[in-house]
Amino acid sequence: MWLTREQEALLRGEYGPAVAKAMEIIVKVGEAIGAPRLVEVEHAHVSGVSYSNIGEYGLEFIRDFFAMGGRARVYTTINPGCVDYSGYSMIISRVYAEKQSDIDKYLAGMGFKPVFTCIPYYHRAPIAGEHLAWGESSAVIFANSIYGAMTNREGGPIALAAALTGYTYYAGMHEKSNRVARVQVNIPDDMRNKSYGPVGLWIGDNIKEVPLLRFRVKPSLWDIKILLASMAAAGSHALAVIPGVTPENSFAVEIEDRVWVEESDLEKYEGVQPAPGDHVLAYVGCPHLHFWELRMIDELVGRMGRPRRGKILVTIPFEYAQTYPQLVQRLISRGVDVAAGTCPVVSKLARKFDIVVTNSGKAAFYLSKIHGLRVSLRSLSEVVKSVY
Numbered sequence: 001m002w003l004t005r006e007q008e009a010l011l012r013g014e015y016g017p018a019v020a021k022a023m024e025i026i027v028k029v030g031e032a033i034g035a036p037r038l039v040e041v042e043h044a045h046v047s048g049v050s051y052s053n054i055g056e057y058g059l060e061f062i063r064d065f066f067a068m069g070g071r072a073r074v075y076t077t078i079n080p081g082c083v084d085y086s087g088y089s090m091i092i093s094r095v096y097a098e099k100q101s102d103i104d105k106y107l108a109g110m111g112f113k114p115v116f117t118c119i120p121y122y123h124r125a126p127i128a129g130e131h132l133a134w135g136e137s138s139a140v141i142f143a144n145s146i147y148g149a150m151t152n153r154e155g156g157p158i159a160l161a162a163a164l165t166g167y168t169y170y171a172g173m174h175e176k177s178n179r180v181a182r183v184q185v186n187i188p189d190d191m192r193n194k195s196y197g198p199v200g201l202w203i204g205d206n207i208k209e210v211p212l213l214r215f216r217v218k219p220s221l222w223d224i225k226i227l228l229a230s231m232a233a234a235g236s237h238a239l240a241v242i243p244g245v246t247p248e249n250s251f252a253v254e255i256e257d258r259v260w261v262e263e264s265d266l267e268k269y270e271g272v273q274p275a276p277g278d279h280v281l282a283y284v285g286c287p288h289l290h291f292w293e294l295r296m297i298d299e300l301v302g303r304m305g306r307p308r309r310g311k312i313l314v315t316i317p318f319e320y321a322q323t324y325p326q327l328v329q330r331l332i333s334r335g336v337d338v339a340a341g342t343c344p345v346v347s348k349l350a351r352k353f354d355i356v357v358t359n360s361g362k363a364a365f366y367l368s369k370i371h372g373l374r375v376s377l378r379s380l381s382e383v384v385k386s387v388y
């Protein structure tokens, strides 16, 4: 791999052992996949920071970089941890609170911004054409498809190494020649009162190329967020081209095939309906909710009274509990469990439920795989109604 003089100095250890080690990781991975050079990044987003997911090995990996004097050389944010940082949630377990706090201390010590969210684009919106090194597949596909930024789906270690060096390897989504939509995917016409989660899971399972998504009825940005996250969970997608949304010049289109997603294709992804007597977890917030989505939920539950057959859990960015205290308190007073800076996929649940009803294909995908839970994918309003 060709390196600049500065990059060679970083690799040789002239900027300290943490930078040298981080550089070694990036160069090794880059060489393994044939990257010709490195690329400077503007923002690193480090995933793989939840103790519940990374365990002792991951904690030691992060601690070692901290102990070697690692320090962010670029703007760096971090993904959710495995505890509720607001302290309000009764559903998210605190079993790993001490271990998570150690991880958080090392990350903050390296100068990473403790945002604990999977929607880092609301902290710092990417600019079209800029290079990023982001972990968290749902954020990556959103950054590439909605903002026209350029990032691969980095693993946690590479994103951390990019934070400490300011570079990642130049390959994949960083090269315009790989940002070409080759399959046009036609979304069902009538998605009223349906979740886009099953559509995303179907695309993830069935389409390997970069898709161009064709909608007859324009979805909301929140629907697109769910769709993209679900695609990226079930498949290896990092980009979907959405005409009129994806910034021009950030992609090319060379359509070789056209497919139609049929409503009947989606049934198997919708899962089962809750049975009478089931103790239901109604979950919204994967990816984390934006303020406007939180407002929508507030309006929905405001019309319903208190949940009778289970719990509603919403997951939000870390700082929302402080930024919008009245909204959060009102939701809690209406029987909603609010967890900040975490989610049920990257944590342990403190309570048992018979079934999870969610609008998120990504949450459904992982909650059934990791926690072995029965899942039901429904529209946002049906999710909320499922506990009344």
Ligand code: F3S
Residues within 6 Å of the ligand: 079, 080, 118, 138, 229, 285, 286, 287, 288, 315, 342, 343, 344, 345, 346, 362, 363, 366
């Ligand atoms: Fe975010 Fe957890 Fe979903 S990290 S994307 S809410 S699985």
